[in-house]
Amino acid sequence: MQQSxxxxxxxxxxxxxxxxxxxxxxxxxxxxxxxxxxxxxTKKQILGAVLEASELRKMSAEEIxxxxxxxxxxxxxxxxxxxxxxxxxxNPIVAENVNVAKxxxxxxxxxxxxxxxxxxxxxxxxxxxxxxQVYGAGLWDEIWGFLALDIDLNTIAGVTFGHKGETPGLxxxxxxxxxxxxxxxxxxxDDAGSFQSVVxxxxxxxxxxxxxxxxxxxxxxxxxxxxxxxMLRNYLQFYSAYFEKLRSQAGSTDLALVx
Amino acid sequence: xxxxxxxxxxxxxxxxxxxxRRKFISDPLVDNNxxxxxxxxxCSALAVTTQLQPTLVMAISxxxxxxxxxxxxxxxxxxxxxxxxxxxxxxxxxxxxxxVNEVLKAFAFDMYKELSVFVGLIITNCIVMxxxxxxxxxxxPYDSILDGFGSALGYAWIILAVAFFRELFGSGSVFxxxxxxxxxxxxxxxxxxxxxxxxxxxxxxxxxxxxxxWVQRTKTGYVEH
Numbered sequence: 001m002q003q004s005x006x007x008x009x010x011x012x013x014x015x016x017x018x019x020x021x022x023x024x025x026x027x028x029x030x031x032x033x034x035x036x037x038x039x040x041x042t043k044k045q046i047l048g049a050v051l052e053a054s055e056l057r058k059m060s061a062e063e064i065x066x067x068x069x070x071x072x073x074x075x076x077x078x079x080x081x082x083x084x085x086x087x088x089x090x091n092p093i094v095a096e097n098v099n100v101a102k103x104x105x106x107x108x109x110x111x112x113x114x115x116x117x118x119x120x121x122x123x124x125x126x127x128x129x130x131x132x133q134v135y136g137a138g139l140w141d142e143i144w145g146f147l148a149l150d151i152d153l154n155t156i157a158g159v160t161f162g163h164k165g166e167t168p169g170l171x172x173x174x175x176x177x178x179x180x181x182x183x184x185x186x187x188x189x190d191d192a193g194s195f196q197s198v199v200x201x202x203x204x205x206x207x208x209x210x211x212x213x214x215x216x217x218x219x220x221x222x223x224x225x226x227x228x229x230x231m232l233r234n235y236l237q238f239y240s241a242y243f244e245k246l247r248s249q250a251g252s253t254d255l256a257l258v259x
Numbered sequence: 260x261x262x263x264x265x266x267x268x269x270x271x272x273x274x275x276x277x278x279x280r281r282k283f284i285s286d287p288l289v290d291n292n293x294x295x296x297x298x299x300x301x302c303s304a305l306a307v308t309t310q311l312q313p314t315l316v317m318a319i320s321x322x323x324x325x326x327x328x329x330x331x332x333x334x335x336x337x338x339x340x341x342x343x344x345x346x347x348x349x350x351x352x353x354x355x356x357x358x359v360n361e362v363l364k365a366f367a368f369d370m371y372k373e374l375s376v377f378v379g380l381i382i383t384n385c386i387v388m389x390x391x392x393x394x395x396x397x398x399x400p401y402d403s404i405l406d407g408f409g410s411a412l413g414y415a416w417i418i419l420a421v422a423f424f425r426e427l428f429g430s431g432s433v434f435x436x437x438x439x440x441x442x443x444x445x446x447x448x449x450x451x452x453x454x455x456x457x458x459x460x461x462x463x464x465x466x467x468x469x470x471x472x473w474v475q476r477t478k479t480g481y482v483e484h
Binding site: 003008011015016019022026027033034038041162165168169170219220 | 350
C-alpha cells in the first residue's frame with residue numbers, strides 16, 4: 001500500500017493525540033488514589049521503625065491509618081533544634097509531606113527535618129520512641145529510611161530502610177526485616193556521651209552483639225552499606241541539636257515539654 | 260501492508276478454538292517458547308524472578324500488554340503506514356506499559372515500588388514487538404489476541420518456574436510462605452536448612468534457566484542451527 005506523506009503525518013498526529021488523551025485521562029482518574037497509596041506507604045514506613053514488619057503486614061490500610069493517627073505526633077525541626085511550623089509564605093509545614101529528596105539538595109542549615117513522636121499506648125502525653133527520617137545515596141540511587149530511638153535518645157528501637165534501585169539480593173536486602181533487626185538495641189552515643197553513630201560492617205556473619213556501635217553487614221554490598229552508614233551519621237547529627245534540647249528538659253518523655 | 264501469512268484462509272464458520280487457533284496458544288508454551296527457544300526477554304527473567312509474587316505481577320502485566328498491543332495493532336493493521344510502523348508499535352506498547360504502571364501505583368503500591376523499573380522495561384521486551392511485527396500486522400484481531408496470549412503465557416510459565424526455584428532455594432519460601440522454617444519446625448531444631456544466596460543473585464536465574472532449556476531441548480530434540 002502506497003501512502004502519501006500527508007497520510008503518514010495525519011495518522012501519526014491522530015495516534016499521538018489519542019494515546020496522549022488516554023494516558024492523561026488515566027493519570028487524572030488514578031491520581032488521587034495514587035496519592036493515598038503514597039501517603040499510606042509513608043505512614044507504614046514510619047510505623048515500621050517501631051513495629052515488627054509481620055505485625056504491620058497483618059493490619060489493613062484503615063487500621064494502619066487509624067493506628068498512626070492515635071500513636072504518632074509529627075513535628076518539623078531545623079538544624080538548630082527549633083521547631084518550624086510555617087514556611088516562608090506562612091503556610092503550615094506538615095512533617096509527613098516534607099520532601100527529603102528536595103531538602104537533600106539544599107544546605108543543611110536550610111533543610112527541614114521531620115520528627116515523629118510515638119506515644120505510649122493509651123497515654124498521648126508520654127512518648128515511647130522518637131522517629132527521625134534519614135536520606136542518602138546507595139550504590140545506584142537514593143536510599144532512605146526511618147530510625148526510631150528509645151526515650152533515652154540513644155538506643156535504637158528499630159529502623160526501616162527503602163531504596164530505589166539497589167541490586168536485588170545484595171544491596172536491596174537493606175529492606176529485609178532480618179537485616180533491619182540487626183540495628184535494634186545498638187546505641188549512637190558512647191558511654192562518655194560523644195557521638196558514635198552505628199556502622200554496618202563489611203562482610204556478613206560475624207557476631208557484633210557485644211559492640212553497641214557495630215552492625216553485621218551484608219555480604220556483597222559494601223557500597224550500599226557505606227551509603228547507609230553515611231546517611232545515618234549525617235542525619236543523626238542534623239537532629240542532634242533537637243535531641244540535646246529534649247535531653248536538657250528533665251523527663252523528655254513528657255510531651256508538654258517536647259513542645 | 261497485505262502480508263498474508265502462510266496459514267490457510269480463515270473460513271467463515273471456523274470454531275472459536277479450532278485446531279489452528281489452539282496452536283497459537285500451545286506452540287509458544289514449549290515448541291516455540293519465547294524464552295527457551297527464541298531466547299528473548301531474558302533480562303526481565305533475570306531481574307524479577309527472585310520472588311514468586313512480583314514475578315506473578317510481572318507475568319500478568321506482560322500478558323495484558325501483549326494481548327492489548329496485538330489487538331490494537333491488528334485492528335489498525337490496514338491503516339498503519341508501513342514506513343512508520345515500528346514507531347507506531349512502540350507508541351502503542353509504551354502507552355500500554357505506562358497504563359499498567361499507573362494502575363500498579365494506584366492499587367498495588369508495594370508491587371509498584373519493587374517492579375516499576377522492570378515493568379517499564381516491558382517496552383523494550385523483544386517478545387512484545389516481535390509478535391506485533393511477525394503476527395499482528397498481518398492477521399485478524401481475534402487470531403492476534405490468541406497469538407499474543409500464547410506467547411505471553413510461554414514467557415509467564417518460564418519466569419514463574421525460575422522464580423519458584425529461586426525463591427525456594429534462595430529464601431526458603433514459596434509465595435512468601437516459609438517452607439524451610441516449617442520443615443525445621445517439623446523435624447526439630449537439629450534439622451535446619453540453609454538458604455542459598457547464589458539463587459537470589461542473577462547468577463541463580465541463569466543456572467535455573469539453563470537447566471530448564473537443557474531439560475526441554477533433551478525432551479523435544481530441538482537443535483539450534
